[in-house]
Amino acid sequence: MQTNSNLNKKEICNKSMYELAEMLFPINRSLTGDGIKKSFDFFCEIHEEFKKIIFKTGEKVGDWDIPYEWNISNAYIELQNGERICEFSKCNLSVVGYSIPINKTLSFDELVEHLHYREDLPNAIPYVTSYYKKYWGFCLEYNLFKTLKKDEEYKCVINSTLKPGKLTLIEALIPSKKGLKKDIFFSSYLCHPSMANNELSGPVVLNEIIKYVKQNSSRKYNYRFVLLPETIGSIAYLSRKSKKLIEKVICGFNLTCCGDNNQYTHIQSPNGNNLADLALKAALIGKKNVYSKSFLERGSDERQYCSPQVNLPLCSFSRSKFGEYKEYHTSLDNLNFISQEGLLGSFNVIKNIIDAFEFGIYPMTITLGEPQLGKRGLYKNLSYHVAGQKRACGIRSDIIAYCDGKRSIFEIAILTEVPLNTLIEELKILLNFKLIKLI
Numbered sequence: 063m064q065t066n067s068n069l070n071k072k073e074i075c076n077k078s079m080y081e082l083a084e085m086l087f088p089i090n091r092s093l094t095g096d097g098i099k100k101s102f103d104f105f106c107e108i109h110e111e112f113k114k115i116i117f118k119t120g121e122k123v124g125d126w127d128i129p130y131e132w133n134i135s136n137a138y139i140e141l142q143n144g145e146r147i148c149e150f151s152k153c154n155l156s157v158v159g160y161s162i163p164i165n166k167t168l169s170f171d172e173l174v175e176h177l178h179y180r181e182d183l184p185n186a187i188p189y190v191t192s193y194y195k196k197y198w199g200f201c202l203e204y205n206l207f208k209t210l211k212k213d214e215e216y217k218c219v220i221n222s223t224l225k226p227g228k229l230t231l232i233e234a235l236i237p238s239k240k241g242l243k244k245d246i247f248f249s250s251y252l253c254h255p256s257m258a259n260n261e262l263s264g265p266v267v268l269n270e271i272i273k274y275v276k277q278n279s280s281r282k283y284n285y286r287f288v289l290l291p292e293t294i295g296s297i298a299y300l301s302r303k304s305k306k307l308i309e310k311v312i313c314g315f316n317l318t319c320c321g322d323n324n325q326y327t328h329i330q331s332p333n334g335n336n337l338a339d340l341a342l343k344a345a346l347i348g349k350k351n352v353y354s355k356s357f358l359e360r361g362s363d364e365r366q367y368c369s370p371q372v373n374l375p376l377c378s379f380s381r382s383k384f385g386e387y388k389e390y391h392t393s394l395d396n397l398n399f400i401s402q403e404g405l406l407g408s409f410n411v412i413k414n415i416i417d418a419f420e421f422g423i424y425p426m427t428i429t430l431g432e433p434q435l436g437k438r439g440l441y442k443n444l445s446y447h448v449a450g451q452k453r454a455c456g457i458r459s460d461i462i463a464y465c466d467g468k469r470s471i472f473e474i475a476i477l478t479e480v481p482l483n484t485l486i487e488e489l490k491i492l493l494n495f496k497l498i499k500l501i
Contacts, residue, residue: 074108075273079266079409080402083321086262087397090154090255093193093291094131094229101252102232105265105289109272111234112289115302119226123301126294129193131227132160139173139200140217148200150220154255155393157220158199159191164220170212179204186392189257193294231290231299236275238284245284246419247307247314247376248412249363253291257395260384263321263405265289270409275416282420284310296366304372313337313419314376318362319390320408321400322381325351329378331368332357336375337470341415344475344482349411353383361385381408414482418471421486422500425474425493426467433462433497440495461488467501 077085086104091097106112121128137150137157148156158178176199178190184204192199198220210216235245248271250264268287275285286307290299300307315338319327326349328342334357346352357368364378381404382390389395427433435441440458457480464474475485492498 071107078402079270079321079405080397080400082266082269083258083262083400083405084397086265087256087258090134090150091253092132092159092191092255093129093253093294094227095133097255098253098291099230101265102230102289105269106232108269109234109276111236111272112232112287113234115231115233115299117229117298119228121298123294123298126297128229128298129160129294130224131229132222132224134161134220134222137161137200137220137222140219142214142216147206148202153187153393155187155189155257156201157222158197158201159189159255160193160224161198161220161222162196162224163222164198164218167215167217169215170210173210173216173218176200176218177202177207179207180392183388183392183394186389186394189254189391189393229291229294229298231288231295233299233303234272234287236272236281236285236287238282239278239280240282242282242284243310244312245286245307245310246416247286247288247311247374248317249288249290249296249314249367249376250317251292251295251363252289253295256393257391258397258400259319259321259382259387259395260390261292261318263319263381263400263408264317267320267405267408267412268317270405271412271416274409274413278420286311290363292363293366296363300366300372307374308372311374311376313341313415314367314374315342315412315415316362316364316367316376316378317380317408317412318378319380319382319384319387321404322387323401323404323407324382324387325353326407326411327353327355327380327383329355329360329362329364329380329383330357331364331375331377332373336377337472338375338377340470340472340476341418342377342379342411344418344472344485345411345414347475347479348481355383359383379408379411414486418482418486421471421489423471424467424469424501425465425471425489425498426501427462427465427498429497432459435459438495440491457484458488458492461485462492462497465489465492465498
């Protein structure tokens with residue numbers, strides 16, 4: 063296995079999501095290059111279903127062109143006393159992503175045009191990139207910047223290469239065992255260097271979802287997974303796969319910033335009412351600190367998957383939303399910002415959605431009028447409160463009232479305000495007593 067570990071495949075598979083993030087964290091990643099390839103190889107070794115899709119530099123994808131492949135071996139700024147700062151070997155955020163090679167000595171005034179820092183976060187190194195414009199630069203803490211002397215010279219070294227190469231992404235299809243020809247789709251991206259929430263959390267949660275799906279030997283749906291570099295990767299992927307995705311995908315999720323334990327965020331599709339929107343909204347019922355964001359607040363690969371000529375039934379899912387937590391795109395988005403608890407919370411949201419699909423998402427009552435629950439011992443079901451008031455007829459009757467074979471499980475959960483996992487358990491009881499069927 064091409065990782066920074068001597069563990070075998072079985073041992074890797076038994077690692078927690080957080081432990082996988084720890085293993086991947088040190089690797090420098092970008093849109094292209096050795097780091098992202100190594101990270102893709104990590105997941106390919108765990109799941110043989112992953113296949114590589116490769117694009118060459120200069121290849122046209124949509125309105126974009128595949129960029130040069132970028133690799134970097136070392137970088138630093140050397141002070142006149144010999145001390146080095148902004149060392150790439152110590153923090154891979156210290157260099158602007160896709161920096162061209164440089165080896166020259168500059169005055170402070172010349173250097174400052176190539177330095178990036180955050181005055182509002184004086185102890186954080188910001189994450190900065192220049193993918194499509196030739197540039198070089200360094201990133202550093204504002205507190206360190208303030209110590210630099212204006213009357214000194216600074217030796218700047220970036221040992222990098224930019225040359226024709228390849229952009230890679232990986233896709234896995236876990237096929238249905240029941241012959242259904244519709245896909246449930248998951249996407250995340252792996253192009254960022256050492257930041258934990260954005261973006262190692264999405265890939266490690268996606269990995270856990272694959273493991274869960276593969277355990278189900280009677281799964282009804284195909285499950286399609288893709289890991290790629292953000293934006294250019296999803297556009298490239300769509301340039302090859304959009305026709306098939308449009309034909310087959312009935313529900314999809316872009317997973318990003320899934321590792322903290324602060325909140326849950328639903329970034330809606332353009333209309334906010336496709337099957338993925340409904341599924342995620344239903345799965346978040348009963349959670350604390352739930353936020354729903356308009357598509358106008360988009361910022362990740364939902365931009366591509368929901369673009370007008372594609373318009374997949376997809377939305378994005380996060381814990382703290384990208385761009386809205388102070389640690390975002392800085393060195394403070396580290397392994398201390400995420401937790402196994404936060405990652406597990408994200409996984410369980412998606413797990414409940416998968417469980418709903420596998421159970422059957424269109425329940426329909428069998429009886430003419432309301433069934434007599436009392437004679438079956440079903441009338442006194444679990445108590446449930448909304449706004450502090452107990453419902454007079456109970457949730458079981460409410461659920462039955464909406465089982466018309468047209469409303470999905472997700473719509474019923476939203477209408478009755480019943481958590482999705484609770485709703486599924488109730489429907490299992492009704493199915494067992496032959497009061498509903500699934501169509």
